[in-house]
Amino acid sequence: MQETNNEIINLTTDERDVVQNEITKNDKNLQEKESYLISVEELSNNNNESLKKINSPQSPSVSFSESQSSVLKTLSFKFDNNNIIDNLTDVKFNSSGIHENNNNFNYEKDKDIDVNEDINSYLPSEIRLLQDGLDKGLQKTSTQDIRPEWFDINKFKKGQEFAMKYYFGVNFAEMLSLLILFSFDDGFQPLIFTDQSGTPYTSFKRYLSTVLRVKSWFENDVFDTNSIAYYNIKIVRSMHESISKKMNSLNVNDIDDKINRLLNEKNLKCSLKNSIKEDFKSSCPFNRIYQRKTNNRILYFNQCSMSITQFGFIGLVITYPDKFGAANATDEEMEGFIHLWKTIGYLLGIEDKYNFCNGSLIDVRNRCKDLINYCVLPSFCNITNEWEHFSRCLVKGVSFYVPGNTFEISILYLCYVLNIKAKKIYSSISWLTYFRLQIFKFTLCFALRFPILLNLANKSVKSALSRAKNFSNEKLEELGEISDEFMK
Known part of the structure; x- marks a missing residue:
């Protein structure tokens, strides 16, 4: 197995000054x-x-x-x-x-x-419940060998079938969700701290490893101690616990110093940040909802952030299936997909109380909508230079094995999904990028409704992953040179 770190990205937001009260008390x-x-x-x-x-x-x-x-x-x-x-x-x-x-x-x-x-x-009560988990860390008792009472093997398998049947759209939704999760501090800071995603090449290695591990959970029995899925659950949980222990034991200043040092070493690519912020501010219903902190500091890998990480794997495709090639999916299939990720969340140390995938399909969709309205949209109003840089590195790295996508196409498609009128972003792109974006929309919203095209799209992504897993040393050197050129 590759040893690339691939800790699941979590969420919460940057600290910034907010609007002061302007009400004249004498009036x-x-x-x-x-x-x-x-x-x-x-x-x-x-x-x-x-x-x-x-x-x-x-x-x-x-x-x-x-x-x-x-x-x-x-x-x-x-x-x-x-x-x-x-x-x-x-x-x-x-x-x-x-x-x-x-x-x-x-x-x-x-x-x-x-x-x-x-x-x-x-x-909303669902968001209040998640906030209660901001001060609670990962479950310390291992749950990997114990099937929870609520586990349903038939639903689990149905969820695996959904994931593989709509693999193209599920994969794309997961990548777009990383742009969302990068906008929250307690998920983004470990990403910078581990220094495994700050260039296209390191992002390529990290997220290829992540995608392959997640794919193993879609294809195998996560409770079978001899399966690759079981092994990958164990590896991911071990990485989470290791990074959590290290970061939560450090002084806040030490964490900030290392993050600032790593950022200063990079030529950050952030030409579109202000346009993205302005577009989201013109549409966003809230100023940012701030996180509470434990002893005035972030608790990394807390129950809330781990729970919302589950949103990154199910939220967009469950809430907007017609925009990710899953328009023909049945409620039963999507219920199964939710159950699959409820189980994976449990295995990765999320307490049942905070599991984002609790409840019915309607319950989870409503939870997703609350999270989008109260947390996601406000967070994008406060994105930083490093957010755009790491997002660009992510998309560029993924394009090393699934070509055709760009950062501009990704952020505009996310705006399309979230109903953001991205006038500033659109004004900055070329006609070629606009045309390619329309192809993405046509493919995901219409073409993939046809089984033969859906199967071809799924097969193309799976083949690309198989090739990338076996890239030669010469190919890896070539990708490293492309990455170096990007960073200049």
């Missing part, structure tokens, strides 16, 4: 009109939402329509322990539970309202 009339809250509970539960009415002690009653397409007025959030305020202004949600673009939304100029409340009171 009592202004306070009377604006110091109310809207509590949003279960924002994306299939048009069955209700916006709870909350009466502020100093404000009139406020109530809104129960439809997801209702316009939400101003929602202010606050962490008492970090004195952080976030807001939501004039946000519309479509029938799928994902935000609609709102031309009236102004990220920079909108005012927050001072609220002495805990943010947890206003988040």
Whole structure:
């Protein structure tokens, strides 16, 4: 087996200053009109939402329509322990539970309202539950040899069948999800710290190893002690525990010093960062939801971040199957895929309480929509130079064995999936890139509905992985030279 590190990427966000309270305390009339809250509970539960009415002690009653397409007025959030305020202004949600673009939304100029409340009171219950896991590390007791009571072998096998039947789209969705997971600190910092993804060549080795390990879980019995799938679970869990132990034992300054040193050694490629941030800010319903920290520091490989890593493997393809070549998939197949990743999450040390794949297909989809609205979109408003650099290295590295994709195509396809009107990004690309993007859309949204084309696409990716696994030394040297040229 290759020894390339391939720890699963987790999430949470960068620390930055946020909008200060601009309400003039002496203006009592202004306070009377604006110091109310809207509590949003279960924002994306299939048009069955209700916006709870909350009466502020100093404000009139406020109530809104129960439809997801209702316009939400101003929602202010606050962490008492970090004195952080976030807001939501004039946000519309479509029938799928994902935000609609709102031309009236102004990220920079909108005012927050001072609220002495805990943010947890206003988040969907699923997100609140995940946040509880920010201070809890990996399960220390090994679970690899014990099948959980809820394990269903038939569902598990059905999930494996789904993964291989729609392998092309599943693979592409997983790669796009890494762009999402890179935007969160407690997943991204270990990536930089281990120094295994900062060039196209190191990314190629790392993610090829990851893809092959995940593929083994799709094809073999993860509980069979003689199988490659069992071995790969053991290796990944061991890597997580090793890196977690090392990073959580270090002083925060030591971690920052090493990360800064490694970043300073690289010529960061980040020409599109500002355009991406502006496009997401123009569409994003929230300022960023901040993470809580243990003793004012990140707990690496915590239960929350490990759980949300599961989103990276199932979230996009389950929530938007028609955009990843799985439009013909049945609910039973997708339920099986969720069960497959629920089992893998359990084996990698996620407690049942925090397992992202708990519940039915509808439950998991709604959880995905909440995560996208409350965490993913706001996080992209704060991406950094290193985020773009590592994302570019990822896509370039993957193109070494599955050619045709670029960073620009990847980020634009993600914007398409998440309903982001990427005007700034589009203005920066060539007509050739635009044409290739349309081919991607046509292939994933239409062509792969035909079984013969789906089978050909799956076969092409599997063949590419098989070739890459056996690249000659001469080929690897060639890829290293391409990577060096990219880094200049």
